[in-house]
Amino acid sequence: MQKTLNNKAWFMVLPVLFIVALNAIVPLMTVVNYSVQDTFGNNLFFFEGTRWFSEVLASERFHDSLLRQFFFTFTILVIEVPLGVGIALTMPRRGFWSSVCLVLMALPLLIPWNVVGAMWNIYALPDIGLLGYGLNWLGIPFDYTQQPVSAWFTVILMDVWHWTSLVVLLAYAGLRSIDDNYYRAAQIDGASRWAVFRYIQLPKMKHVLTIAILLRFMDSFMIYTEPFVLTGGGPGNATTVLSIDLVKAALGEFNLGVAAAMSIIYFLMTLLVCWLFYTLITQGEKK
Amino acid sequence: MAQITLDKLAHSYLPNPKGEADFALKEIDHVWEDGGAYALLGPSGCGKTTLLNIISGLLVPSRGSILFDQDDITHLAPEQRNIAQVFQFPVVYDTMTVAENLAFPLANRHVAKDEIAKRVAEALEMLDLAGKANRKAQNLTADEKQKISLGRGLVRYDVNAILFDEPLTVIDPHMKWQLRTKLKELHRRFGHTMIYVTHDQTEALTFADKVVVMYEGEVVQIGTPEELFDQPAHTFVGYFIGSPGMNVLSCQVAGNKLRLGAREVELGCSYPQLDGRTEVGIRPEFVRLAPAGQGLPITITRVEDIGRFKIVRALLEGQRFDAVLPEGREVPEGASALVDPARINIYQDSHLVRVQAQGGN
Secondary structure: OOOOOHHHHHHHHHHHHHHHHHHHHHHHHHHHHHOOOOOOOOOOOOOOOOOOHHHHOHHHHHHHHHHHHHHHHHHHHHHHHHHHHHHHOOOOOOOOOHHHHHHHHHHHHHHHHHHHHHHHHHHOOOOOOHHHHHHHHHOOOOOOOHHHHHHHHHHHHHHHHHHHHHHHHHHHHHHHHHOHHHHHHHHHHHOOHHHHHHHHHHHHHHHHHHHHHHHHHHHHOOHHHHHHOOOOOOOOOOOOOHHHHHHHHHHOOHHHHHHHHHHHHHHHHHHHHHHHHHHHHHHHOOO | OOOEEEEEEEEEOOOOOOOOOOOEEEEEEEEEOOEEEEEEOOOOOHHHHHHHHHHOOOHHHHHHHHHOOOOOOOOOOOHHHEEEOOOOOOOOOOOEEEEHHHHHHHHHHOOOOOHHHHHHHHHHHHHOOOEEEEEEEHHHHHHHHHHHHHHHHHHOOOOEEEEEEOOEEEOOHHHHHHHHHHHHHHHHHOOEEEEEEEEOHHHHHHHHEEEEEEOOEEEEEEOHHHHHHHHOHHHHHHHOOOOOOOEEEEEEEEEEEEEEEOOEEEEEEEEEEOOOOHHHHEEEHEEEEOOOOOEEEEEEEEEEEEEOEEEEEEEEOEEEEEEEEOOOOOOOOOOEEEHHHHEEEEEEEEEEEOOOOOOOO
16 A cells, blocks of 8 residues: 655644643753752852762762652552552442442542642541551550651551552453453363463553553652651651652752752653663563 | 253343243253254344353353253353353463463363373364464464364363354454364364354354254254255244245145235145244245246346356245346246245244144144
């Protein structure tokens, strides 16, 4: 078949390019600008080259918050993905109750980030919060404003509460797309419950789970509002993840150069991990 | 392998069926021989899938029971019935290789490793998949996937029956023929009891020793392809099987005289008094066209030349009447139709009147 080629069609992309330039590329370039310059106010800038980058990369403070960031992201992924899949597996496949479950599951996703933070802030307070008071009443010393372990526990629990639903909904969509005949065939082949999960459900959920993990990775790697409202990065620096640290550097200490360099490193890291993950997952299929 | 007995089987999807009309499957009572190849043939919604699901164990019938040899298996789950099934859309385990797919049902049944390897190798060879044993199953073509589905049944030597649910639906036309031939060959070699659901008469007639024709939840005829063609037990069988289908015209019968409107035809035998709706069934293949005056006068409305023969669409006493004209013969002017009396079937309320049996229908 002869295809009609008309390179003028590329002009159709221009409006999108324009919008993307305005909302992404231009702001990003501002950050790039800051990251290689220094200023003492009065709109006077001096070129500094890679100084801020080497400073950030060498700073212990950055290493620590990066480590906390990875710990947080890794922990919530390890909890939320299996938990979400597990919940999706137990949800009814059709009928009235499946709708009820879906609505209940979607509820936490509808609540704004800062409200979630505020909710858990109060809920976990050791003196008046149901969770905090309850745990202390059970004899478990719990005070997220004083103990790093309690703070981490609360931050992770809050994220699991808020975002597991997303994994559930995506996994459930994947499960729903499996034709009944797969289950029938497996039944006839004498497959165990585990084999059905391993050889039918998991492979069929692979694509949606890839999306779920990517989304959860990106979101959790950039998380700011919820831990900021809940603990403010404390006690001390115990729950200061990258984004909180970044805001402290940029707006608290007004270290624009350092903050900009940090932003760019942060951005490249997110991009790299997403790319790695996506390639790994899609590579396996091409064989 | 087993003989399948359907004992007064009926099924309704409603909890409290009132009348006949509530039954998706009306009562059937049949014995299907061990090692037979059966096709369940009928249009959509005729109950053939319901019957298949009852045999495979996905549905428990509302009434009656089903036996494999002497064992009543009406209430057994699919995995306890020891059957295999090939579905409409190919079901393969995507992440496994072809060989692993074939080994899966055996591994689940804890068959010894070397025995599994032996049987898988055998099945791969039988299905011409030996070269693809280590390929991922998900990248194969639809017909190869269907072969894998079939293979998962073949590796189990002791299956009671292999069920097919319109297995060629998603197969390319030129592969359908090959796959069907393969199926027939495997049936001859291994003698599994095979039940094949389809709405395609060609598939049914070429695959099966016995075709079970279903219509509106009822089994209207079980017979060899020949019987279905020569003596359709029901007018539905007459026009569902054959292309073009049988001519069915309303008529009156008295003794050995057939009256069609103003015309009278001599029949080969004498019929008893018939009550209810009387119809005559004549296969277009058994109609000879002759110049006007020699037979029943017909008005030709259209001639369709389909290469191998011509289909002549006509009206006989105001009723639709088709005839098949062999290749090379011209349509005569002002035609009339001659019919072999031995090939005329008489139907009372849609059911064939068999005179030899005297009074049976």
